[in-house]
Amino acid sequence: MADNKGILVVGEIAEGKLAPITAEALGAGRRLADELKEELSCILIGDKVGDAAKAAVAAGADKVYTTEDAALKDYENDAYMQVAEKAARDLAPRIILLGQTSIGRDLAPRLAFRLGVSAVMDCLELAIDGATRQLLCTRPVYGGNAKATFSSEALPQIATIRQKAMSPLAPDAGRQGQIAAFPVTLDASKVRAKVLETVKEEVAGVKLEDAGAVVAGGRGMGGPEPFTKELAELAKILKGAVGASRPPCDNKWVPDTIQIGLTGKIIAPELYIAVALSGSSQHMSGCSGSKCIVAINKDAEANIFKEARVGVVGDWKVILPAFTQRIKELTQ
Amino acid sequence: MNMIVCCKQVLDPEAAPATFKLDAANNRMVQPPEVKPVINPYDEQAVEAALRIKDTDKAAHKITVITLGNNLIRDVVKKPLSMGADELILLEDAAFEGGDGFAVATALAAAIKKVGQFDLIFCGRQESEWDDGQVGSGIAEILGIPSVTVAKKVEVADGKVKVERVTADGFQKLEASMPCLITVSNELGEARYATLKGIMAASKKQPIIWKPADIGLDKVGAAARKTKVVKLFQPVKEGKCEIISDDDLKVAAAKLADKLREYKVI
Numbered sequence: 001m002a003d004n005k006g007i008l009v010v011g012e013i014a015e016g017k018l019a020p021i022t023a024e025a026l027g028a029g030r031r032l033a034d035e036l037k038e039e040l041s042c043i044l045i046g047d048k049v050g051d052a053a054k055a056a057v058a059a060g061a062d063k064v065y066t067t068e069d070a071a072l073k074d075y076e077n078d079a080y081m082q083v084a085e086k087a088a089r090d091l092a093p094r095i096i097l098l099g100q101t102s103i104g105r106d107l108a109p110r111l112a113f114r115l116g117v118s119a120v121m122d123c124l125e126l127a128i129d130g131a132t133r134q135l136l137c138t139r140p141v142y143g144g145n146a147k148a149t150f151s152s153e154a155l156p157q158i159a160t161i162r163q164k165a166m167s168p169l170a171p172d173a174g175r176q177g178q179i180a181a182f183p184v185t186l187d188a189s190k191v192r193a194k195v196l197e198t199v200k201e202e203v204a205g206v207k208l209e210d211a212g213a214v215v216a217g218g219r220g221m222g223g224p225e226p227f228t229k230e231l232a233e234l235a236k237i238l239k240g241a242v243g244a245s246r247p248p249c250d251n252k253w254v255p256d257t258i259q260i261g262l263t264g265k266i267i268a269p270e271l272y273i274a275v276a277l278s279g280s281s282q283h284m285s286g287c288s289g290s291k292c293i294v295a296i297n298k299d300a301e302a303n304i305f306k307e308a309r310v311g312v313v314g315d316w317k318v319i320l321p322a323f324t325q326r327i328k329e330l331t332q
Numbered sequence: 333m334n335m336i337v338c339c340k341q342v343l344d345p346e347a348a349p350a351t352f353k354l355d356a357a358n359n360r361m362v363q364p365p366e367v368k369p370v371i372n373p374y375d376e377q378a379v380e381a382a383l384r385i386k387d388t389d390k391a392a393h394k395i396t397v398i399t400l401g402n403n404l405i406r407d408v409v410k411k412p413l414s415m416g417a418d419e420l421i422l423l424e425d426a427a428f429e430g431g432d433g434f435a436v437a438t439a440l441a442a443a444i445k446k447v448g449q450f451d452l453i454f455c456g457r458q459e460s461e462w463d464d465g466q467v468g469s470g471i472a473e474i475l476g477i478p479s480v481t482v483a484k485k486v487e488v489a490d491g492k493v494k495v496e497r498v499t500a501d502g503f504q505k506l507e508a509s510m511p512c513l514i515t516v517s518n519e520l521g522e523a524r525y526a527t528l529k530g531i532m533a534a535s536k537k538q539p540i541i542w543k544p545a546d547i548g549l550d551k552v553g554a555a556a557r558k559t560k561v562v563k564l565f566q567p568v569k570e571g572k573c574e575i576i577s578d579d580d581l582k583v584a585a586a587k588l589a590d591k592l593r594e595y596k597v598i
Contacts, residue, residue, distance in 0.1 A: 074504070078478060102499040106481045109433070109466030113473035118434035118558035121465055136562060141462050142361060143345050145352045148462075149562040192478035193495075193508035201502035209500075213598075238598065246518065256484075256519045257501060262463065263517065265500065271597045281349060292597045294588065295573065303349060306571040309595075312588050314581045322582035326589035331598055 004155040006039040007032055008093035010084055011056060012103055013046045018055035021099030023168035025161055028126050029097055030060035030169060032135070035128045038094065039063060043087045043182060045080055047073035057177030060169045065091075065182035072186075074195040075103045077110060083184045084111050093156050095135050097126075100160040100266075112158045119158040120150045124165045135159065143262060144281035144288075163209075163266040164289055201257050206241045208258060213240030214269045216260055216287070217248060218277020220297070220316065224253035230316075231275065234324045237331060238271065243287075245277040261286035276316045279304025296320065333488065334449040335382045335395045337417065338440050338456075338467070339375040341408050343367065345460035352566075359561040360430075361461075371411050373523075374456025378516040379412045380523040381486045382454050386416065394418050398443050400436060402429050406539075413534035414526035420539040421447070427544050430554030433462075437470030438556055442547040444475065452493060453513040457482050465515075472513035480506050484519035 007029045011022035026042060033040035041063040042056045049066040056064045067083045084107060088096060096111070098104035100122045112119035120137035124147070127136045135157040138149045151157075208214065215235045217227055227242055235242045242258060249259040260267060261283040268289030275296045277283065284307055287293070295304040295311030296319050305311055312319055344367050351364040363369070371379075379397065386393040397412040400423040413420055423443055431439070444450060453472070458465030472479035484503060485496035493512050497504045498519050526534070544552045576591060578584035592598045 076506075077480075102482070102497075105465055106469065106479075109469035110473050110479065112466070113434070113437065113470045116558075118432055118470075119466055120559060122463065139463075141564070142343070142352060143460055143463065145349055146354060146361070146564060146566045148359070148564045150559045151562050152559040154558050193480050193506050193512065195504050195506050196494075197505040198499075199502045199504070250518060250522065256498065263457065271592070282345070292592070292595055294592065296588075300575075305573045305575070306569055308573045310574045310576065310588065310591050312576050312581070312584045314584065318581045319585040319588075322585035323589050326586040327592070327598060330589060330593050 004092050004094040006041060006091070006093045007095045007097065008087065008091055009040070009042040009061070010096060010098045010104070010107065011042045011044045011052070012099060012101065013044060013049065013052045016048070016050060016052070018052040018059065019099070020168070021101055021163050022056065023059040024164070024166045025097045025099055026056060026060040027168040028161060028166040032095065032126060032128055036094070036133060041065065041091065041093070043067065043083070045072055045083050053179045055171065057175055057179065058171040058173050060175070062177050064177060064179045066179065067182045067184050069186055071188060074198065076191055076195055077106055077193060078191040079186055080107055081110055081114070082186055082190065085114055086184050087182060088115055088156060096156050096158045098160045100162050104160045108158055108160045115156065117152065117154045117156065117158060119160065121160050123159045123161050126159065126161070126166070140285055144285040164268040201255055203255060203258060206239065208241045208243055208265055209267055211241035211267070212269055213238035213271040213273070214243045214267060214287070215240060215273045215275065216243035216245065216277060217275045218245040219247035220276025221248060221253070227254050230320050230324070234273070234320065234327065237324065237328050240269070240271070243267070245280070245283045274304050274308065275320065277304060278302045279307050296323070333385070333393045333451045335385065335393060335452045335454065336444055336447060336450050337375070337379050337382050337395060337397045337412065337454045338471070339379065339397050339399045339409070339412055340372045340459045341369045341399060341401050341404050342372045342459055342461050344370045345373065354564060354566055356564060359564040369405060369408050371408060372456050372459045374458060374516060374518065376411070376523040377518060377520045378454035378456045379415055379417060381483070381514070381516045381520055382452070383416050383524065385452070385486065385488055396421060396447060398423065398440060400428050400439055402426050409539070410534045410537070411526060413537055414530040415524055416530060420537065422539045422541045423547065424541050425543050427555070428553045430557070431552065432557045432559045433464045433466040433470055434558040435553055435556035437467045437474060439547065439549060439552050440467065441471045441474035442549050443542060444471065446542070446547055451510045453511065455513065455515045457515045457517045468513055468515035477511045477513055478508045479513040479515070480508055481515040482517045483514050484517055486514055
């Protein structure tokens with residue numbers, strides 16, 4: 001497919017707005033498109049696209065395609081694939097970018113295989129090889145112990161990008177871009193896996209992804225109680241949220257939705273307080289973008305002390321009450 | 333019902349980070365001699381998902397495990413058998429080495445076609461070496477069957493499979509026609525331990541071994557890649573954590589809070 005040109009972002013709409021991950025993908029896509037001197041387009045799929053199309057232009061898209069259908073309200077792979085495949089074939093982009101989200105990590109591989117290529121998942125950095133014009137995709141491997149840069153000759157090159165790894169452009173309402181409908185006649189008989197029900201398990205208080213401060217506990221917390229008492233108290237004072245590494249989730253001490261890490265939430269708060277968690281590379285994949293990481297752990301050799309800016313070695317049961325008390329004094 | 337589970341032998345992801353070494357010249361990692369490989373943990377949970385269905389009627393359901401690799405360690409790859417799976421097929425050959433998600437999915441799909449009978453295929457959501465997470469979806473695409481990824485619960489009723497799929501803020505309940513491919517996440521819960529009886533039974537079972545020609549493929553492994561590794565490297569960690577200490581831990585704790593004020597993060 002030597003004629004493939006331009007970059008296509010397969011966007012997402014969250015609560016009626018352009019999803020932050022899509023603004024991040026458009027920011028990255030804009031930079032790549034400028035380097036290639038080609039166009040950046042975005043396709044938005046859903047039951048109602050609304051103002052998200054304008055937001056995509058403001059976030060850097062030259063062209064925004066919208067596919068609206070009541071049947072696209074929930075993400076269903078077989079339905080979204082009909083739109084994504086048609087867009088990939090009709091628009092013939094050189095590069096297709098998606099977010100590494102519930103949708104992107106499900107859609108990207110199937111789209112890639114249908115087009116006879118392979119996707120590069122969960123990228124941290126994207127660049128263009130000046131000589132070949134190929135996309136260079138850098139992503140973590142071995143649970144974050146190493147990184148690898150991938151490329152491919154086969155087009156389109158498909159990549160998903162990690163949340164919060166790439167910066168969006170500052171939204172510019174004055175940017176000019178085209179918005180056009182991209183109608184697709186959906187074949188409902190091809191939708192073999194159907195959504196029956198969507199269950200939200202939102203934790204009360206500040207959302208983990210939006211919190212400026214996150215207090216996270218690990219295996220060393222020893223049980224569910226400290227998450228609702230000591231950690232929650234500190235989080236409340238900091239107007240932040242409580243998170244966890246994987247063991248507390250696997251042990252059912254806390255809901256799975258507060259897991260931070262490679263397969264959980266990816267966050268980048270101003271302040272990340274890691275209590276009694278070892279800081280495995282898998283966990284750090286979810287929080288290494290934090291501006292300031294604080295470690296409290298009784299094991300001085302724990303990996304978290306290699307990641308943190310500041311910390312105390314000792315039993316959290318002794319440290320945390322005194323720490324929380326002092327934070328309270330300082331912030332009131 | 334016939335179920336197939338794809339399992340990979342991997343470097344133990346729980347191994348100490350210090351044992352992790354790269355052969356950067358060849359863009360691959362070095363298997364440390366002191367660390368024994370394991371079945372990819374998500375794949376064990378995929379075996380568990382299949383076993384939970386088999387538990388409902390042991391005689392009616394068969395589980396076939398397929399593992400692709402080279403120099404596979406028998407007591408490692410036989411673990412699913414000792415947990416309760418019925419049959420093990422090894423795609424074992426030097427030629428299978430060095431594949432990407434595309435190469436691996438192509439070979440596994442060819443092997444599954446050769447098995448012929450399947451209602452459900454299970455994979456782990458991703459493997460712990462390349463963390464690629466696209467082999468499951470790729471197999472489903474090649475076989476032309478539906479897929480549901482990142483499952484935490486799988487049940488079969490009335491000829492359909494019901495799956496709870498983990499999302500960022502909860503989960504979705506889906507229903508799919510069979511055959512269907514499902515990738516399993518850790519939210520499913522811990523995989524069962526092998527019983528002594530299971531280990532004894534597994535030790536007597538001989539895996540079936542297929543070479544690339546047995547599954548009708550000329551190109552496998554590195555030769556079937558769609559992507560190339562330009563470079564593999566270990567980012568340098570600065571590791572300059574300031575440790576606050578004091579004879580009294582409570583004083584150290586208060587000093588830590590003061591430090592955060594100094595940094596202007598509180």
